Amino acid sequence: MGFNNPYAWGLLPLLGLIILMYMLKQQHEEMEISSLYLWKKVLAQSEVKKPWQKLKNNILMIMQLMAAFLIIMALSNPFITKGKALGGNIIIVIDRSGSMNAYQEGSTRLDIAKSMAKKAIVESDNSSVFNLISVDKTANVEFSGVTDKNEALRAVEAIEKTNMSGSIKDHLSLIKAVYRQFESANVLIYTDEEVAVEDMTGEVIALGGYGSNVGIGHISYSQDNDGYTVLVRLENTSKEHEKRELALYGEDKLLELKNVELAPSESSNVIFEGIDAGYKYLWAELTEDDALQEDNRAFLVTESTEPKSVLLFSKKNIFIERALSSIKNLEVYKTDDVNIAADGYDLYIFDGIMPAKLPDDGSLFFINPDMINPYFKSGAVIEGGRADIISHVLNRNIDGFSFYVGKMRNLDKPYWADALINVGSKTAAGAGVYDGRKIAYLTFDIHDSDFPLDASFPIFMYNMTSYLTDMEEQGKSFYFSGETIPLNFMSNIQEAVMEDPDGNKESISEELLDYGYDNTNSTGIYKLSYKKDGNAGERVFAVNFPTHELKNAFQGQWEGQRETGVGRGFTLMGMNLQVPILIFVLLLLAAEWMVYIRGN
Amino acid sequence: MGNGIFEPEFLKRLERLSLNMEKLTAEGSGGLRKSRAKGSSVEFSDFREYAYGDDLRRVDWNAYGRFEKLFVKLFMEEREAMVNIFLDCSKSMDFGTPKKSIMGIQLAAAISFLALNNMDRLCINLLKKDSMVSSNVLGGRGQFDICAAFLDNVQFEGTTNMDKAIKLKRFGGRGLTLILSDFFTQGSMEDLLKYLMFYKQDIVLVHILSPQELNPELQGQIRLKDSETGEMVDVDITSSFYDKYQQTLSNFKSSLKEMAKKYGGAYVAISSNDSLEKILFEDMITSQIIK
Numbered sequence: 001m002g003f004n005n006p007y008a009w010g011l012l013p014l015l016g017l018i019i020l021m022y023m024l025k026q027q028h029e030e031m032e033i034s035s036l037y038l039w040k041k042v043l044a045q046s047e048v049k050k051p052w053q054k055l056k057n058n059i060l061m062i063m064q065l066m067a068a069f070l071i072i073m074a075l076s077n078p079f080i081t082k083g084k085a086l087g088g089n090i091i092i093v094i095d096r097s098g099s100m101n102a103y104q105e106g107s108t109r110l111d112i113a114k115s116m117a118k119k120a121i122v123e124s125d126n127s128s129v130f131n132l133i134s135v136d137k138t139a140n141v142e143f144s145g146v147t148d149k150n151e152a153l154r155a156v157e158a159i160e161k162t163n164m165s166g167s168i169k170d171h172l173s174l175i176k177a178v179y180r181q182f183e184s185a186n187v188l189i190y191t192d193e194e195v196a197v198e199d200m201t202g203e204v205i206a207l208g209g210y211g212s213n214v215g216i217g218h219i220s221y222s223q224d225n226d227g228y229t230v231l232v233r234l235e236n237t238s239k240e241h242e243k244r245e246l247a248l249y250g251e252d253k254l255l256e257l258k259n260v261e262l263a264p265s266e267s268s269n270v271i272f273e274g275i276d277a278g279y280k281y282l283w284a285e286l287t288e289d290d291a292l293q294e295d296n297r298a299f300l301v302t303e304s305t306e307p308k309s310v311l312l313f314s315k316k317n318i319f320i321e322r323a324l325s326s327i328k329n330l331e332v333y334k335t336d337d338v339n340i341a342a343d344g345y346d347l348y349i350f351d352g353i354m355p356a357k358l359p360d361d362g363s364l365f366f367i368n369p370d371m372i373n374p375y376f377k378s379g380a381v382i383e384g385g386r387a388d389i390i391s392h393v394l395n396r397n398i399d400g401f402s403f404y405v406g407k408m409r410n411l412d413k414p415y416w417a418d419a420l421i422n423v424g425s426k427t428a429a430g431a432g433v434y435d436g437r438k439i440a441y442l443t444f445d446i447h448d449s450d451f452p453l454d455a456s457f458p459i460f461m462y463n464m465t466s467y468l469t470d471m472e473e474q475g476k477s478f479y480f481s482g483e484t485i486p487l488n489f490m491s492n493i494q495e496a497v498m499e500d501p502d503g504n505k506e507s508i509s510e511e512l513l514d515y516g517y518d519n520t521n522s523t524g525i526y527k528l529s530y531k532k533d534g535n536a537g538e539r540v541f542a543v544n545f546p547t548h549e550l551k552n553a554f555q556g557q558w559e560g561q562r563e564t565g566v567g568r569g570f571t572l573m574g575m576n577l578q579v580p581i582l583i584f585v586l587l588l589l590a591a592e593w594m595v596y597i598r599g600n
Numbered sequence: 601m602g603n604g605i606f607e608p609e610f611l612k613r614l615e616r617l618s619l620n621m622e623k624l625t626a627e628g629s630g631g632l633r634k635s636r637a638k639g640s641s642v643e644f645s646d647f648r649e650y651a652y653g654d655d656l657r658r659v660d661w662n663a664y665g666r667f668e669k670l671f672v673k674l675f676m677e678e679r680e681a682m683v684n685i686f687l688d689c690s691k692s693m694d695f696g697t698p699k700k701s702i703m704g705i706q707l708a709a710a711i712s713f714l715a716l717n718n719m720d721r722l723c724i725n726l727l728k729k730d731s732m733v734s735s736n737v738l739g740g741r742g743q744f745d746i747c748a749a750f751l752d753n754v755q756f757e758g759t760t761n762m763d764k765a766i767k768l769k770r771f772g773g774r775g776l777t778l779i780l781s782d783f784f785t786q787g788s789m790e791d792l793l794k795y796l797m798f799y800k801q802d803i804v805l806v807h808i809l810s811p812q813e814l815n816p817e818l819q820g821q822i823r824l825k826d827s828e829t830g831e832m833v834d835v836d837i838t839s840s841f842y843d844k845y846q847q848t849l850s851n852f853k854s855s856l857k858e859m860a861k862k863y864g865g866a867y868v869a870i871s872s873n874d875s876l877e878k879i880l881f882e883d884m885i886t887s888q889i890i891k
Contacts, residue, residue, distance in 0.1 A: 028823035028834050034695035034813060035784035036826040036833055042841065042848045043833065 001080045001577075004122050004149055008075035015068055022061045063592040067585050074581040079123050087125030089182040091202070092117050093133045093175055094159055095191035097166035098481060098549035102192070102211055102292040109207040110161050113190035116205060117156050120188055121149055122576065131178055132156060135191075136164040137482040139171035141178065162521050163294050164482030165546035168195045176200060192553065208555055212238045214262060215295030215550040219284055220477065221275075221302065228275040232284045232298065235547075236262035237554040238291075245287045248272045250279035277302070280540050281525055295550040299525055299542035300477040307331050308469040311342050314351035319452035320367070323461035324349075330465060346469040352445060363438040363468035368409065368445040375439055376417075379410030384444060387423045389456060393514070394431055394463050395420055401456035408444035417441070431467065438468050470532075478542035481523055484516040485541050493530040493537070500526055501543075517541075613881065614710065617890050618718045619683060619776055646674040682775030683715040684801070686725045686732070686766055687754070691828045692784045694756035696810020696872045701756045703808050703872040704780045710880055711778055712747045714890065716740060720776075724750055727781075728757075730764040759828045763787025763795075771799035778804045782813070783856060784828075793863040803865025804889050805856055811873045816845065 003009075033039070094117060100110040107115075121130060130152040132142040142159065146152050168175075168191050179185050179200050187202030189195065197204055218233040236242050241263060248256045256272050275282070279302060286296040309331045310324060316336075324332045333345070338355045342348065348358075349365045354373065358364070369378050384405030391399040405423055413419055417432035417439070431440035451457050465471065479485055487496075487508070496508040498517050501524025508517060508528075520526070526541040650659060650670035663671040685708050693701045708724060715722040716738060724735040724747060735750040762785040771777075777796050783789065783805070796803050818837045825832050835841065853869050860867035868887045870879050884890040 028821045030823045030825060030832070031818065032825045032827050033816075034692035034700075034782065034810065034827055036824060036829075036831060037692075037784035038813070038845065038848055038852060039824055039833060039835060041852070042844045043835065045844060045848060 001078055002123075002126060004077035004079065006076055006126075008072055008077070011072045011075065012069075014072070015065055018061065018064055018068055022058070059595060060592060063588060063595065067588050067592070070581050070585045070588065074578050074585065077122065078577040078581070080577060087128050089129045089131065089185035090120070090124060091131045091133065091175065091178055091185055091187045092120070092156070093135060093168065093187065093189040093191070094156070095166070095168055095189075095193060095207075096134050096136050096159055096162050097193075098163045098294060098546055099192050099292070099553035100207070101161050101163070101294050102213070102553050104207070104209060104211065104291075108161065109192050110159070113205070113207055114156050114159060117188065117190055118153050119576075121152050121156065124149075131185075132159075133171075133175060133178065134159050135168050135171050136162040136166040138166075139174045141174075144178070162481065163523050163545050163549075164521065165480060165548045166482070168193050172198065192555075194555065208553075210239055211291030211554050212240065212242065213291040213295070213554055214238070214242050214244050214286055215292060215545070216284055216286065216298035217267065217547045217550060219282075219298040219300045219544070221282060221300060223277060223302075226274050227277045228272075228282070228302070230272040230275055230282055230284070232270045232272070234260060234262060234268050234270060234286070235550060236264060236266045236268075237550065239264045246270055247285045247287055248275070249283050249285065250275065251281060253279075255282075281542055283525075283542075292550065292553055294523060295545045295553075297523060298478070298544045299523070301525075301540050301542045302477070303329075308346045308465075308471050309333065309344070310347045310349060310465065310469065311335065311345040312349045312351065313338070313353050313355060314349070315353060317351050317446060319446055319457065320349070320351060320461065323452075323458045324465065326458060327462055327465055327471075329471065330469070347465065364440070365464060365468055366439070366441040368443065369411075369441060375434055376411060376414045376441065378443075379412070381407050382410045382426075384408045384428075384448070385423045387421050387428050387449065387451070389421050389460070390419060392418060392420055394418075394467055395460070396463055398456035398459045398463070401454060403449055403451045403454045403456070405444045405451070406448040408448070411441070411443045431464070440464055440468060478544050479520060480546040481521055481543055482518075482546070483520055483543070484518040485520060485526065485543075486516045487513040487528070493532045496528060496530040498526055498528050500524070610877070611713070613877075614713055615717055617714055617880070617885075619681070619711070619714055619720070619890060647671045648674060681715075681718075681720040682737075682772060683711070683720045683722045684725060684769065684771070684775060684777045685711055685722070686727055686762075686769075686777065686779045686781075687751075688760050688762065688779070688781030688783075688785065689726045689728045689754060689756050690760035690782075690785070691757050692782055693808070695827060696812050698810075698872050700782055700808045700810050700872045701754070703870070703874075703876075705751050705754060706876055707780055707806060707808075707870075707879065709748060709751055710876060712738075712751075713744055716744050716747065722747065725766075725769060726754055727760045727762055727765045729759060730761045731768060732765045734769070759786060761786040763789070763792045766792055767795055771796075771801060774800040775802070776804065777801040778806060780806045780808060782808055783852075789856070789859060793859055793865070796865075797863045803860055803863055805860045805865060805867045807853065807856060807867065807869040808872055809869065811871055814849070814871055816842075 094110070094113050096110055100113065101108050104112060128147070130146045131144045132152065132155050134140050134142055142155050143152070146155070168189060172195070175187065179187055185201070187197055187200045189197065189202065189204045190207060191204065192206070192208035194208070195204055214234055214236050216232055217235040219230070221228045221230045230248060232246060232248070234244070234246065241261065244260050244262070246258045246260050247254055255275055258270055258272070260268060260270055262268055281299055281301045283297060283299040290296070307329045310333065312320065312324065312332060312334045314320065314334060314336065321332070321334065324330060335342075336353065338353055340355065341357060342355065342359050343361055345359070345362045347363045347365060349367065350369065351367045354370065358374070364375075366373065369376070384407050387403050387405045389395050389398050389401045405428060408423060408426070408428055411427065413427040413430050414432070414434070416434045417430035419427040419430050421427070421429035428444060429440070429442045431438070433439070446452055493513070494510065496510070496513065497505050498508055499505045500519065501522045506519065517526070520543045523543050523545050526543060528539045528541070530537050647660065647663065648671065650672050654672050658672045660671045660673045663669075687704050687708050693704055712722055712724060719740065722738045726733040735747065738747055762779070762781065764787055766779075793803060821834070821836050823832050823834050857867040866887050866889050868883050868889060870883055874883070880890060
């Protein structure tokens, strides 16, 4: 027998208080009577007949003392264990990936895992040292080397559910690393995944099982003249026929409802056609509750369709044309007429030639500029060399690439521009903002280099174009929980605030945009509000429950694995005595009440 | 206590009563009481065979002539009786509502009246601690005033050891002994009754209890203080304890009754709450103390 909360015994002196109260209560009301003659006879008779009657006056006190003692005992949370108690170093691993949100007999697997882990902590030996690891897409060491059971219990309780995809198998190396810290340790892994403790001593407590569940495995759309066509793939993970109602929403508006019937383990595509375009995001929902709620909704963000326009001044440059034409949502216009007064374009590219008058609007991109231009001083043609694409936000995905330039113009990098490509000590490409306009330049003719033959060229052109036209990167139509939403394409924005589906807002500083936003545990629509060039803007992102978790959640009943090790046998058959004691206390108090009533 | 204590009507009723004595004293001067002892009286009672030592003058010669046997004529001898009233004057008697002491005095007075009215000799004894204060031996109706005066101003205090105190009494001969008490007394009642029997006393125990003793209205944790000794006892009066008290009280009364019966006496239990009329004209007549 052991006690989880031995401190409760510190309350024992309270028993003395009960005795003291009785002693104070024993102050009898004094009353003068003619003679004690008869009363003494009554007392003598009582005492003679029933020796225990002497105690009768105090039987209530004794019962109350017993009740108080038992309450203190209950507070000390005693337990008895059959077999050897779990002790020593205990590593508790709790899987909290999305599939652990599945319901089993009214509780989620995670709740069951937590309560089992708490039971193990409560019933373990008092000398135990606890280590807790929670696993989602990463493995988190919640605490290590804790001896206080209450602290361990609180930490287990504090483990929250996630919707992330995750596998214990991916993190076994970390669990093993923690395991090897100790000379000997026991690992308890609570998961719904089929996994083995391998060479560790411990136990896998299997929480998986079948359940009645249909989830949305995928959602996508296409756009044509009739509007959107939306495809929703449903996965029936149960062993029975399932009927469901599938609703499609455009933002907050219900667009269409469909009834679906699925055979056991069937995947089925449901198509919604002729959906009006114009919604920022669409989402599908299975209206019926089932074993796993989180996979009953899936969201997707539609692309913004506003195209950008580019006017290319060029004699002929197939490389540039090709590079530009591959960029989605970009309308490319080409001219070699230097006399036109062009305006209304988002970007003007001057490839070796320049109009008589530079346009007043839009961004400018000079390629091999001649000497006459108001933005930089272009020098004579000099020998080129190895051109290195340097690390810069505008060189996304191509920094470190290099190519060769035959000849280039000797151009001093203006103060407003950042260097993007260097040839030796000279700047071969740069970009920046001058007088409120975005301007970029390339100091060599593309034909004088092998740049177009390099894989970095179209990306460079894409990066330049998207920078100069403020073209927003669309990103994916949805992400999975736990994935990072990349935000590095959003340059020059301020006051960025991300609002998650639960309405929590988090501001993201400009410096952190490059790292993206990874607090994507909740599924639903995330809204990023920001300011760019003084104007307010908003982008939405969709986060869905990982398909992998949905498919793996109901793999079947797995018995788990027990590796008891030589002579350890720590699997507990413990019984907590707290509740039985409290029930006994209640009975005792009821008996005391009876004695009190009968006594009067 | 004056003579006015009893109302004329009540006195008239009392006058019709007398104390019932089975045994009468063999000695003493003539009274109005019919003695069981046969003697030289005018009232014929019985015959019996002559025995050696009998007065030859009492032989009925007519009977001898008829039966040829000597028969002696027996006559009822009227004798006066000696009545002793012992009143327990302990502190415990001074309790109850109404007080037992008042009932004791009234009863003593009433019985005194009966005795004097029947031309018996009367002695009132107040029992105090181990001793007693006795009145003069009174006789004749005229002395009721003296009796009443004696009973006036009686102080009830301390304890009484009835056994010791009554044994101080020197009984002249047969007589009636009435003890008025709550019998919450020290000493052995058995010894006392034996002693009284030895002195050929008709014993009457008048057991006076207050309503508070008969049905104590006490409950809960109480510290009872003995009025006589100051001794204290803590009791937790529960319903079962109360039942035991009633049982003990009943046993106490029946043991006194049994004892009285054993020694040829009578026992009557009364409550200080009872009316004097009820006690005299019902209880005492029923128990044949008065006729």
